[in-house]
Amino acid sequence: MRIEHLKKSYGAVQAVNDLSFSIEEGSCFGLLGPNGAGKTTTIEIMEGIQEADSGTVYFKEKPIDRDFKKKVGIQFQSTALPEFITVKETLELFRALYPDPRDMDEVIDICSLQDILDRDNRKLSGGQRQRMLLGLAIIPRPEMVFLDEPTTGLDPQARRNFWKLIEKIKKEKTSVLLTTHYMEEAEILCDQIAIMDHGKLLEIDTPSQLLENHFDGALVTVPHTGRTDLGIKGAVYTETHLEVSTDNLDLTMNELLNSRLNLEGLSIKKPNLDDLFLKLTGSSLRA
């Protein structure tokens, strides 16, 4: 799947601004960005739900058409379900909407829905609801699955359970496009990651390559207590902290000791995607 020069604006807001990337068949692609970055707009244009102002979406080298809907599974960021019907009835309803639906038992099994089959849609917990929505997404035996922030708002355990379901779908060689607020999630699940902000692509690569490109060795952080002129090589000053990404830890530590900065609260760690995200977008992912 591939997009080329997508643009979309809402009035004065340029939600997607000349975005291009491609997703390899059978891989899991993570689309990351702070709130309002344009993730949902991008994913909905790719699904064929929204129309782009300009640009093209290709699936298997052809622009997407009506039939595309039969081949994709979609989980929106927020969806209401028909009321007063049970999980099982909802699955049956959606199975009737597709030409060649997956077997009921298979859906139930993949998404672990055994326990909640007879429950009214309105009485599902957050995690159960997401499992059920994923169930709806995989009913058409999709070649491509779109998941827009499927784990936002779930507790850590429910989130981990959900990851297991995505792993199962990946094993079927289904391509997955996932947007998320959690770097850890992207790191674990995704083969490729794109980071976007203000409708533009900032970076795109594998998780490990991204880190390698942007960080050397270790990341040192320490509160600067207002002193922002310490002459330390490679230092970045945030509001409260001084951050140094260094491949020469000895040198950096020496510089810090010599600067007579109070080193209480100092931390040294291997940088992760959260740090990268902060560096690229200037905002924390979870904000």
Next chain:
Amino acid sequence: MKQFTAIVRARTMEFVRDRGTFFWNLIFPVVLVVGFSFAFGSGKDALFKVGVMGDAAEGTFLSIEAVETIDYSNQELDGLLDKLRRHQIDMLIDFNSSSYYLNTEAASAEVLRTMSGADLGQFTEQKVEGEAIRYVDWLVPGVIGMNMLFSCMFGVGFVIVRYRKNGVLKRMKATPVTPLTFITAQMASRFLIVLATSVAVYAGTNLFLNFMVNGSYLLLLLITMLAILCMISFGLIFAARIKSEELASGLMNLLTFPMIIFSGVFFSLEGTPEIMQQVSRIFPLTHFIEGARGIMIDGAGLVEILPNLTVLGGMTVLFLGIAAFLFRWE
């Protein structure tokens, strides 16, 4: 077809399981009809109403206090005889042709014959027959029509707006279902629901009120089905685009209330200003009520209610066209 039946099923289950709406749709009209039948059923005035054509002689029984005379000199005999048949008047005297008319099924006929014996000795007596229409006989098509209107407008118009707002429509848009299939399935579900509730309300109240039906039940069913279709199509216009539930229900209330008042659900429009009667012609409800009353009370046949059927059919096509033109998933 598989898509269609699945959506009809889901929507119908949603309605049946929504206890509040379900019972409201059934109980409210029953309570209304039964309540009105008690409120207006018994109080018949003690007066004898006598219609008079031509110049009445002075000093006859007509000057007795218990007799109210109404001057009908300028009216057609046929219409007046209908009034007599329906017990709206108790006697009709035509001084021009020296004849009088009595309804043999009215208890008052015998009394009036005796009372008038001395004065109208030379007159010829003519008889008509007809059961009294009670207010409920007249009211029941109105109440069922009103219930149909509410159920169609809100069950289709409001619900689809809600689906649009909460994302159910968007979820449907993400499937291979076409808007046409989705909308016709919604209509079909609502059609079955409204038809079933209308029949149930009628049958339920009929058990103890025993309505007068002079015409054909088949025709009554036909006009009911056509009216439901017409009202659902009307509701669809609101469902086509509006995103806010408040706006939708506000607009629908704004329109349903005048319709209920001006379509003559509770009170006859006879005697209201001409302009009001003209305005009422544009409401589908008016045509349903008029047609249904015609069938039940006057025993109207297909020919007599054809104008009503034609208007309902025409409006259905018009409304569907507008709705189809305006419709957007989002």
